[in-house]
Amino acid sequence: MSETNSHELDYEYTAMAKKVTADFESLAFNTAISAMMVFVNAVYKAKTVYREYIEGFVKMFSCICPFAGEEMWEKLGHNNSIAYESWPTFDEKHLVKNSIKMAISINGKTRDVMEFDADISQDEALSLIKQNPKLSSYIEGKTFKKVIFVKGRICNLVI
Structure with a gap:
């Protein structure tokens, strides 16, 4: 985990965040979970992972698995409940591949x-x-x- 963004996972995180946001709004939870799994597979291949991306993933994941999401949130060093956190934001400019x-x-x-x-x-x-x-x-x-x-x-x- 890194405090600085290496931009290695920009595309994958943005694609996941956009898909999960749209899928949650249309109650398509199975495809939202699939998008999260694709992101996790990309994380396994990455050298470092930007902390903000991990936190954003945990926020989305906590909607599917609240107890596990709360545990992960606590392991990331937060004392407050994840339930009161805002929904993660993303920048669509990262969806353009270079x-x-x-x-x-x-x-x-x-x-x-x-x-x-x-x-x-x-x-x-x-x-x-x-x-x-x-x-x-x-x-x-x-x-x-x-x-x-x-x-x-x-x-x-x-x-």
Whole structure:
């Protein structure tokens, strides 16, 4: 747990908070719980977790499991009851992803999945693909007959 935000879980927390808020308003508790589980899985993979995100999660969780939520709230160092806390807020600007994962195919066979900036151009993507050691054996010394580039989805290199 960290007092400073590493921004590693911004998207996941915001998506969860937005979904849980909407689901609680429409009494769709099962999908709210599912959104919380997705967030917990992301927390397991994260290096650090921002304290405010943990507290926000516990506030939402306490509506489903009040006793467990109260226990977690107390473990976080709070003396007052969680029942009197305000609903967590979130910033929707975190729902915009800054990076995308694209499949890299060579002659129609997927050889790797790479992460790029969301606004990358075809030329920039190709230069990064050429530097990828996993793909060097497939493309080294060869010219591309055709490049099929679908931004945000796939880059298929025909050799």
